[in-house]
Amino acid sequence: MNPAALHLPAPSLAETTSRASFRDYLELTKPRLSLLSVITAVVGYFAAQRSCDLAVFIPMLIGTSFAAAGVASLNQWMERDTDALMKRTADRPIPSGRVSTGSAFVLGWALCVAGLALLFAKVNGLSALFALATIVSYLALYTPAKRWSRWSTETGAVAGAFPPLIGSAAATGPIQPLGWLLFGVLLFWQIPHFMAISWTYRRDYETVNFPLLPVRDASGLLVARWSLLHTVLAMGASVAPVFLGLASRWYLGVSLVLGIWFVYKAVVFLRASPREKAARGLFFASITWLPLQLAALVADRWLLG
Numbered sequence: 001m002n003p004a005a006l007h008l009p010a011p012s013l014a015e016t017t018s019r020a021s022f023r024d025y026l027e028l029t030k031p032r033l034s035l036l037s038v039i040t041a042v043v044g045y046f047a048a049q050r051s052c053d054l055a056v057f058i059p060m061l062i063g064t065s066f067a068a069a070g071v072a073s074l075n076q077w078m079e080r081d082t083d084a085l086m087k088r089t090a091d092r093p094i095p096s097g098r099v100s101t102g103s104a105f106v107l108g109w110a111l112c113v114a115g116l117a118l119l120f121a122k123v124n125g126l127s128a129l130f131a132l133a134t135i136v137s138y139l140a141l142y143t144p145a146k147r148w149s150r151w152s153t154e155t156g157a158v159a160g161a162f163p164p165l166i167g168s169a170a171a172t173g174p175i176q177p178l179g180w181l182l183f184g185v186l187l188f189w190q191i192p193h194f195m196a197i198s199w200t201y202r203r204d205y206e207t208v209n210f211p212l213l214p215v216r217d218a219s220g221l222l223v224a225r226w227s228l229l230h231t232v233l234a235m236g237a238s239v240a241p242v243f244l245g246l247a248s249r250w251y252l253g254v255s256l257v258l259g260i261w262f263v264y265k266a267v268v269f270l271r272a273s274p275r276e277k278a279a280r281g282l283f284f285a286s287i288t289w290l291p292l293q294l295a296a297l298v299a300d301r302w303l304l305g
Contacts, residue, residue, distance in 0.1 A: 020093070020098050020099050020100075020103065021098075024093045024098045024099050025093070025099065025103075025107065027092070027093050028072070028073045028076055028092075028093045028094070028099055028104055028107065029068075029069035029070075029072045029073050029111070030069075030072035030075075030076070031069075033068075033072060034065065034068035034069050034071075034072050036160075036163075037064060037067075037068040037134070037160070037163040038061065038064050038065050038068060038163070039291075039294075040163040040164045040167070040182070040186055040294070041060065041061075041064045041163040041164060041166045041167035041170075042061065042167055043164060043167065043182065043294045043297070043298055044163065044164030044165060044166065044167025044168040044170075044171070044179055044182055045057060045060060045167035045168065045170055045171045046167075046171075046298045046301070046302065047164075047167075047168070047178055047179075047182060047297055047298055047301050048167070048168045048171035048172045048176060048178065048179060049171045049172060050301065050302055055122075056122070056123055056170055056171075057170070059118050059119065059121075059122035059123050060119065060123045060127060060166065060167065060170040062115075062118060063114075063115045063116070063117075063118035063119035063122070063123065063127075063128075063131065064115065064119070064131065064163060064166055064167075065115070066111045066112070066114045066115030066118065067111070067112055067115030067116060067119075067131045067134065067135060068115075068134075068163070069111045069115075070107075070108045070109065070110070070111030070112035070113075070114075070115060070135070071108070071112065071134065071135050071138050071139060072108075073104055073107050073108030073111065074104075074105070074108035074109065074112070074139055075138065075139065075143050076092055076093070076094055076104060077094065077101060077104040077105050077108055078139065078143050078144075079143065079146075080094040080095055080101060080104075082147075082208040082210070083095045085207055085208050086201075086204040086205075086207055086208060087204055088201055088204055089204075112135055115131060116128050116131055116132060116135075119131050119166070119170075123169075123170045124169060124170065124173060126169040126173060126174070126175075127166045127167075127169040127170045129169075130162050130163075130165040130166045130169055131162075131166055133159075133162050134159055134160075134162040134163065134166075137155070137158055137159035137162070138156070138159040138160075141155050141159070142155045142156035142159050146210050146212070147209075147210065148211065149211065150211050150212070150213055150216065152210075152212065153190075153191065153194050153195070153198065153212060153213065154191065156190070156194070157186075157187050157188075157190035157191055157194070158187060160186060160187075160190050161183045161184075161186035161187040161190070162183070163186070164179060164182035164183055164185075164186060165179055165180075165182075165183055168182070177244060177246065178241055178244075178246050181237055181240050181241055181244075181246075182294075182297075184233075184237035184240075185234055185237045185238050185290075185293070185294075188230045188231075188233040188234035188237055189230075189234045189286065189289075189290055191226065191227060191229075191230035191231075192227035192228075192230055192231045192234070192262075192266055192269075192282055192286055193283065193286040193287070193290075195213070195214065195223050195226060195227045195282075196227065196269070196279045196280070196282040196283035196286065197283060198212050198213070198214040198215075198223075199214040199220060199223055199275060199276075199279045200276065200279050200280065200283070202214040202215050213226065220275045221270075223275075224266070224269045224270040224275065225270060227266050227269055227270075227282065228263070228266040228267060228269070228270050231262055231263050231265075231266040232263055232266075234259075234262070235255070235259030235260075235262060235263055238255050238258075238259060238293050238297075239252055239255045239256065239259065241297065242255075246301075247297065247300050247301070248300050248304045250300060250304060251296055251297065251300035251304075254296045255293065255296065258289055258292055258293055258296070259289075259293075261285065261289070262285055262286070262289040265278075265281050265282045265285035266282055268281060268282070269281070269282045
């Protein structure tokens with residue numbers, strides 16, 4: 001591939017600002033991905049304590065939302081050249097010319113700074129520190145690593161696992177064991193989730209020479225094995241609260257049912273050939289398993305704890 005293809009001319013500021021709408025700026029913040037960060041921060045908060053101090057909870061909610069939206073905007077600003085070359089991302093606000101690069105840069109940093117400031121001023125320093133760790137690890141490690149490292153997905157999983165710690169820190173200050181277990185659940189869950197996505201769109205990643213495991217592993221066997229391993233680890237982290245006296249046997253039963261189903265989908269992905277259909281099945285299982293698992297934990301802590 002011609003390296004010059006990665007440096008596409010940007011549309012003029014006048015052209016983009018005249019066409020940009022609120023919906024374009026909202027899309028720039030990747031609302032679905034940002035919402036996941038916010039939800040897991042909320043879970044971290046409510047799993048840590050059976051009460052809600054609105055004077056802390058609302059700033060935590062808004063601050064986390066701002067930081068997540070800012071990170072997503074800056075991620076798209078950093079990847080505007082490769083996004084323009086992949087079919088599934090070419091219509092994003094920046095490569096499509098609907099939002100200027102300058103606007104995306106300013107919006108992204110404004111949201112990140114506002115989120116950090118709100119968390120520090122109205123919640124506590126530790127929650128702001130974990131939000132900062134999310135921003136730094138996502139933008140300084142994960143995003144550039146996608147261009148050169150096989151381990152970028154795992155690096156991104158660490159960045160994506162910090163939000164529960166923001167919520168836990170907001171609730172209790174020092175992180176309790178359950179907060180770290182939620183960190184582990186998010187960390188391990190992201191591997192099969194993103195491996196399924198990467199396998200489905202591996203041709204796009206080949207186009208921009210991203211050295212992801214699904215690009216390097218033509219058979220998909222290593223991808224499937226890696227996914228299965230982390231699915232089992234996610235299940236293990238999800239049931240661990242029971243053995244630490246932090247959740248009930250009711251929660252254990254629900255977690256085992258959900259976990260066995262999730263692991264089964266990973267086994268199907270391992271054994272399937274071709275793997276396209278199984279990858280989609282694993283992806284949908286992942287986005288079903290996580291909210292049900294987290295909801296079960298919060299319900300158990302509040303109703304039976």
